[in-house]
Amino acid sequence: MVFVRLHMTPSPLSFETSMPARDALEEFRRRRIRHAPVLERGALLGIVTERDLVRVLPGTVADYEGAQGLRASRTTVAMAMTKNPICVSPNDHIDDVARLLRDKKISAVPVVSDSKLVGILTSSDLFDAFEAMFSGQPGKRFTLLRPPGANYNPGFDLVRCAVDLGIELHSLVRAGHSRGGEVLTVYVEGDVDRLEEFRTRAEDNGYVLLEKDDRRLKRPA
Template identity: 40%
Template sequence: MFVRNCMTPNPITIKPDTPIFEALNIMKKNNIRQLPVVDKAGKLLGIVTEREILTVSPSPASTLSIYEMNYLLSKMQVKDIMNRQLVTVSPELNIEDAALIMRDKKIGSLLVIQEDALVGIITQTDIFDAMLKAFGIRKAGTRIVIETEDRVGALAELLQIVKEHRINVIGVASLEKSDRIVQIMLRLSTADASELVNDIKQKGFQVIAVS
């Protein structure tokens, strides 16, 4: 899967002179947590997040009354707090790399640019949804976890056994336990995998979980 398959296309944007309270209302109304900031020509200038708005306060706030603070906050605009250090990606980037960028840079979203134009935004939630879809979590079936030696052909052998039982594979994932041991998760479109599990064991594989 690629960013283009998971992103929100044509995201809601705001202008830099938008009051921060108005930006916050737009987020709440549309159930989103970030807004790209563009100029009148549509050029991307920055991004503002719900967290930035909720935590912002004028520097002299500690000496002001609550009424004076609210007044100053009401006068603040998005351009005063937006993040100008933008992290952008191509719609053709795969979601694994997108997730890695978010993790390494500790950010919750990536702006998607194509031919210098903003075409979408992809968030952590979008990444999670894509992973859940890849694992087939929302589909009914049976989950089998097999532990085996990390060797060429192990997965192919397992899938051949599944094929012989005429069971469809919904999702596959693997986790390296050590240099030589790997766990393979198969999510299968069957409610009863008992015969398959017995066959997998007879072929020398260790089944460590069935659910």
């Protein structure tokens, strides 16, 4: 399984709500990052981006030195941040987080465990994770439809099938619904003939193959 904890940035740079926005912007540019969690006495309150900070600050050096300079000095990170950000767990699967970022139209999420900030995961981290996944060992991705009701064998288990065939099942992700059934995306690695046997057994037990993708899978750490 490919978990968030394997690809997040642990102990990320964070800002206090009271930090001047222009100081935070300078820190962003110095470190060449674009997102940071916002804390207040250790508690996660929000997330802020470079764009958020630019939006609330004057646009030129002259502005800083002129009439708007005082306003800029009083503008804090709290005034720019997005409050109550969507968070994920270190044990969430990156496929699920990728869909979350797409659906919510966001590019980063804080990672929280036991109500404490432990990391941040960005769209760039996800891209790197998927690139690594598809760059090593021979493998396949099957997208399968599990039909509703009695249209498939409920006693058939995909995980047990992979074990019986001696192939490695990297992940099994619920990818939504179609035709009244559940869509599953399965990443498997092993002998090519056994991978095809895995697909055949799934179809023989009622699963419908929606898509097959031959890739070069790299075993996750």
